[in-house]
Amino acid sequence: DGHDSERGALIAGPRGYFMKGPAVFLEQAIIQLALRVLNDKGFEILYTPFFIRKEIMQEVAQLSQFDEELYEVVCKNDKPDEPTDEVKYFIATSEQAIAAFHRFVNVNLNP
Structure with missing residues (x-):
């Protein structure tokens, strides 16, 4: 069970969801892969202030x-x-x- 769309919709509206458990790790792995690929291609990686x-x-x-x-x-x-x-x-x-x-x-x- 990688998400909770029922509580997400209750809190954030019709398209809201909470990602949970293994889905969070999968998302983070995809982000890390994308960052590595972009870095290897010479892009400057930034994390901006809020x-x-x-x-x-x-x-x-x-x-x-x-x-x-x-x-x-x-x-x-x-x-x-x-x-x-x-x-x-x-x-x-x-x-x-x-x-x-x-x-x-x-x-x-x-x-």
């Missing part, structure tokens, strides 16, 4: 459009020399963090 600072998110996302849709987290700052709180956003997908990672890279598309 939060992005507001000023960075403004560079890589249309914040005016998505400000109400993004999950904002205010980090309270207790340091007396830095009295301002810091605003961060949960990333919706890794594309935002990857775009920020590469934001200063110049790409020449001409042969």
